[in-house]
Amino acid sequence: MRIDIITLFPELLQSPFEVSIIKRARENKSVDIHFHQLRDYSTNNYKQVDDYPYGGGAGMVLKVEPIEKCISQLQSQRAYDAVIYMTPDGEQLTQPLANSLSLFTNIIVLCGHYKGVDQRVRDHLITHEISIGDFVLSGGEMAAAVLCDAIVRLIPGVLGDESSALTDSFQDGLLAPPIYTRPESYKGWKVPEILTSGNTPKIEAWREAMALKHTQTRRPDLLDENSASE
Ligand code: ADE
Numbered sequence: 001m002r003i004d005i006i007t008l009f010p011e012l013l014q015s016p017f018e019v020s021i022i023k024r025a026r027e028n029k030s031v032d033i034h035f036h037q038l039r040d041y042s043t044n045n046y047k048q049v050d051d052y053p054y055g056g057g058a059g060m061v062l063k064v065e066p067i068e069k070c071i072s073q074l075q076s077q078r079a080y081d082a083v084i085y086m087t088p089d090g091e092q093l094t095q096p097l098a099n100s101l102s103l104f105t106n107i108i109v110l111c112g113h114y115k116g117v118d119q120r121v122r123d124h125l126i127t128h129e130i131s132i133g134d135f136v137l138s139g140g141e142m143a144a145a146v147l148c149d150a151i152v153r154l155i156p157g158v159l160g161d162e163s164s165a166l167t168d169s170f171q172d173g174l175l176a177p178p179i180y181t182r183p184e185s186y187k188g189w190k191v192p193e194i195l196t197s198g199n200t201p202k203i204e205a206w207r208e209a210m211a212l213k214h215t216q217t218r219r220p221d222l223l224d225e226n227s228a229s230e
Contacts (some may be wrong), residue, residue: 002031002032002078003107003151004034004074004107004138005035005109006067006070006108007035007111007140008039009141010036010143012139013111013144013198016149018147019159022151022152022153025152028157030155030158031152033148036074038066041065041066041067041069047209049062049066050114060114060115061116062114062117064120067121074108080107081104082101082127083126083128085110085111085128085129085130086114086132087127088133092132093132093146094168095150098150098154110140111141112140132147151214153165175215176214180195
């Protein structure tokens, strides 16, 4: 997969992609991530990329021209499956959405800033608008990092154990069950006996029951959503 990220602040985004799983994914060529400085696409002498909103009001708006130039240049080089705009009023990022985006080959991610982008960008250039939650960040960069992390770890071969993404919370509509590692007892805090029994079917049944219980307690809305979609 190739990801092209358009941003005014590439330095905000670099370090999340230089460690751990994403770093490895880039090294083994499972993902190719490129950053594009929006200011480089300004035709203005002052490299201006924003302007006052028509009709007045507070805040600045990212102009359509540099964004269109950057996206067109990328699209002249290869076909893109999605041109995503990170915005708090977009579709909420969920595991099923991350799963479907992870199947794409080439995507563009546009990070907004200030009051947002000229609406014509959204109307004519963007295919997906995605929010990472009901709160407002200073810009789309952190949201883009979250989105890319959620997608890249799902690309086959990125996680060491292929099945480990399948056992993540939300993959089966449930939260993940609790997990433990050695020692069996620490300060008298014990690992549930079933997990050291060696009885795999019983362990699986315990995990399923715990996942359900955990979901009922913490996120009963997930269970309602499952039954609603049945
Ligand atoms: N930009 C600012 N806030 C955001 C959010 N919650 N999700 C996605 N992009 C954003």
